[in-house]
Amino acid sequence: MHRLNAWLRGHPMVVDGAWASIVGFLTLLAAVAEDGSRIALLGIGAVMFVLMTVRRRWPDVVVVAGIALGLLQVAGRIDQNTPPAIGYLVFCYTGAAFGRTWTSRLALAAGLTAGPLSVAAFYHSDAGMAHGFLQQAFVSALLSSPFILCWAWGRLTRVRRAYLTELEDRAARLERERDAQAKVAVAAERARIARELHDVVAHNVSVMIVQADGAAYVMDNSPHQAKEALATIASTGRQALVEMRRLLGVLRTADAAEEYVPQPGVEELPDLLDQVRTAGLPVEFSTSGEVRELPRGVELTVYRIVQEALTNVRKHGGPNVTARVAVDFGDRDLNVLIEDDGRGSTDAHLTAGGTDGLGHGLIGMRERIGMVSGSLDAGPRPGGGFRIRAVLPLKTAR
Known part of the structure; x- marks a missing residue:
């Protein structure tokens, strides 16, 4: 299901084409039941199908073409109470959700004037002037309200999409910062371990060199002192090895670090100091x-x-x-x-x-x-x- 949703988000024309096919099928049924303007209705339905299919790819062009189609339908007095009228609501939503700023404003203006134009073209009242004007104003507002709601829905979609995009950018930026901080922490830890290794090696090797020189000097005259010096060298070497294992263990795993001795204090x-005194x-x-x-x-x-x-x-x-x-x-x-x-x-x-x-x-x-x-x-x-x-x-x- 997740893969299907991701694929559909990557191919919006497939989704829009499916909805356009439903509107086209309903238009075909309405054209069969229509007597006078069957050909005009089929032509409007065909154009509506194409515009609804490509609306998210070229939203500006679709909104302008949809407004022109609506004006043509009003001028030709073709009945608007047909399934293709759904497309005009979709175009109003599209302009607000995916179009540029001028496209969004144009879609809003078209939605506001859709009601009055429809009333002027198709609505007639035999009542008094004042009473008829109120009726026409009410019907105009009633016909324009779906367009305004679709436009508002489109604006809400645009804001939500922009918010999600900002969240994704922020998450990506935080991830990059986290990776950068991790690299800095790793570099700092490696530098610390390098200093630790330097201290261990410099101190213990220095002691071993001093003891080795002393052992070589007294080897013939005082074998007992030479033996003690060799024992100190061995002890110092083992201590250096333990500390180096502890430090290198930090580089392997965090769990392994617990196996090594605590850091000296x-x-x-x-x-x-006793070790240094022993070294002379x-x-x-x-x-x-x-x-x-x-x-x-x-x-x-x-x-x-x-x-x-x-x-x-x-x-x-x-x-x-x-x-x-x-x-x-x-x-x-x-x-x-x-x-x-x-x-x-x-x-x-x-x-x-x-x-x-x-x-x-x-x-x-x-x-x-x-x-x-x-x-x-x-x-x-x-x-x-x-x-x-x-x-x-x-x-x-x-």
């Missing part, structure tokens, strides 16, 4: 203020900033470098400070940012902090070394 900072970087850690639960976005941001900053220290701090991490829980802000006393290249901190010159380390920090409406200050530290200070507004982040 401030509570995991001591474990991170002394780190001092302190907290101040009222320690409390933070939004997950802020938790992950703090963890990744500290992780990235310490990775930078190991790469660019130079020999015998030490670092300090301080987290201050304020009333409205969370302040995170990471600084070192290294003698490495300050330009390496600023330009490379822990990414071997690709410039994504500090950029990633700023993007992460920007997601929670925070601010980042990174630069050389008085007396040597490098300092990174991040301020995360807790009230805004909630």
Whole structure:
């Protein structure tokens, strides 16, 4: 049924031709019963059939031709109380529903004058002048009313069709906007996952490299320390593999993401610092203020900033470098400070940012902090070394 309706909407001449055939059949029956004007009635019926069939394809031409046919019928005093008269109502509806503005107005004018013209041509009264005038006015209004109703119906159809078209356009526009927003969300998620992967790989691989170098150095003189370094490399590699699986799981299915561990936060900072100390970087850690639960976005941001900053220290701090991490829980802000006393290249901190010159380390920090409406200050530290200070507004982040 749905396919049939769609096909009929796509072929309006078939529907109009079916209705025109009914009117034509009734006209043929009326012509058989007619004596005087049978040929004229058949001719009007034939023209009416053609006009009704093509009315939606050429509405302007059909309305003009229908008005001309009606005037010809009035001038020839051919009886209008016949089935072809139905076509004039259809033409009035067509002009209002499918024609241009001038066609709609012309159809309305023709409908208003149809009654008076019919009365003038076919109606005669033997009553008094005043009484006869009132009768003619009443009959004129009565004959014009069907045309006015058909014209109003046509206008209502035009308004409804325009409203449906607007709804379809709006739905299509909203669908396009939804698709565009989905693409933006996918791109943002991929960028977030790329930053996560960068943090995981940069931190853990850096630890593994330091441990591997240390193991190679003490392999002959201290096998026990070399064994501990190899164990740290294995543990770090497994941890990196778990985190990478978690991140890649997000790309597969939403259900699979639940199988992976939660994202790290401030509570995991001591474990991170122990891992860094094991890799050979002394780190001092302190907290101040009222320690409390933070939004997950802020938790992950703090963890990744500290992780990235310490990775930078190991790469660019130079020999015998030490670092300090301080987290201050304020009333409205969370302040995170990471600084070192290294003698490495300050330009390496600023330009490379822990990414071997690709410039994504500090950029990633700023993007992460920007997601929670925070601010980042990174630069050389008085007396040597490098300092990174991040301020995360807790009230805004909630």
